Amino acid sequence: MTIDLPSGTRPAGVDAAVEAARRVIDALVRSGDMTDADMASVTGRLNAVADDLEATAPPLRDRLVDMWRGDGMTRHDPVTGSENPIAPPVAYGAVDSSTIEGTVTLGLPYQGPPSSVHGGVSALLLDHTLGVANGWAGESGVTAELTLRYHHLTPLFEPLTVTARQTSVDGRKIRTTGEIAAGGRTCVSAEGLFIAKHPPRPR
Numbered sequence: 728m729t730i731d732l733p734s735g736t737r738p739a740g741v742d743a744a745v746e747a748a749r750r751v752i753d754a755l756v757r758s759g760d761m762t763d764a765d766m767a768s769v770t771g772r773l774n775a776v777a778d779d780l781e782a783t784a785p786p787l788r789d790r791l792v793d794m795w796r797g798d799g800m801t802r803h804d805p806v807t808g809s810e811n812p813i814a815p816p817v818a819y820g821a822v823d824s825s826t827i828e829g830t831v832t833l834g835l836p837y838q839g840p841p842s843s844v845h846g847g848v849s850a851l852l853l854d855h856t857l858g859v860a861n862g863w864a865g866e867s868g869v870t871a872e873l874t875l876r877y878h879h880l881t882p883l884f885e886p887l888t889v890t891a892r893q894t895s896v897d898g899r900k901i902r903t904t905g906e907i908a909a910g911g912r913t914c915v916s917a918e919g920l921f922i923a924k925h926p927p928r929p930r
């Protein structure tokens with residue numbers, strides 16, 4: 728089955744609240760303690776929002792079923808998810824029938840080395856993008872091996888291109904490659920082995 732690529736963020740509902748939460752996370756990391764903001768007040772207001780959401784959230788089981796509705800892409804993953812505030816988020820487009828490309832600019836919450844992307848964050852972006860490329864190409868699975876090479880520091884605050892392509896399918900073994908580039912230069916490259924396995928979605 729070939730999946731549809733995520734169609735983007737909705738301007739209202741949880742997507743809008745998630746966008747606001749991303750702003751809060753970015754602003755907190757940006758501020759540190761070098762701010763005149765009243766952090767006791769900020770803490771109280773954020774906890775009030777969390778209290779409200781926790782008091783009205785659905786049962787976990789219901790939400791899990793909702794998250795996995797349908798057979799294609801979901802809206803909750805930590806890379807593209809418009810319902811997930813820890814997703815940067817990355818937006819993908821098709822390049823050809825086995826290749827996808829996403830763009831994203833990462834800020835301070837994703838920092839590893841000074842002004843550079845954390846290596847684990849790069850791994851997250853590549854693991855997920857290779858997985859989505861498999862879905863796009865029509866044969867998907869779970870990650871069995873992911874080999875990364877970090878060629879150059881990956882910059883924060885600049886547009887990054889995340890590309891992935893399915894290169895072969897041999898029985899249950901699916902091989903996929905990808906890279907993160909900044910300004911046309913490859914910063915991180917990845918090779919993945921995926922095994923065709925499809926854990927049942929909660930229904």
Ligand SMILES: CC(C)(COP(=O)(O)OP(=O)(O)OC[C@H]1O[C@@H](n2cnc3c(N)ncnc32)[C@H](O)[C@@H]1OP(=O)(O)O)[C@@H](O)C(=O)NCCC(=O)NCCS
Nearest residue numbers: 854858868869870871872873898899900920921922923924
């Ligand atoms: C990867 C996984 C599905 C393989 O388990 P499995 O379904 O029982 O598959 P098998 O052990 O029968 O392996 C199938 C084939 O893939 C190969 N394979 C499996 N894992 C491999 C790995 N890490 N490296 C290389 N080859 C691997 C096996 O050697 C076998 O090859 P063969 O058919 O030539 O003999 C399983 O270990 C797993 O679920 N791991 C967790 C995956 C995960 O959490 N990924 C991150 C989230 S997506």
Ligand SMILES: CCCCCCCCCCCC(=O)O
Nearest residue numbers: 799854855858859862867870
């Ligand atoms: C048939 C649906 C295929 C959808 C592909 C989604 C890709 C998800 C990748 C997850 C990678 C991971 O969990 O490590």
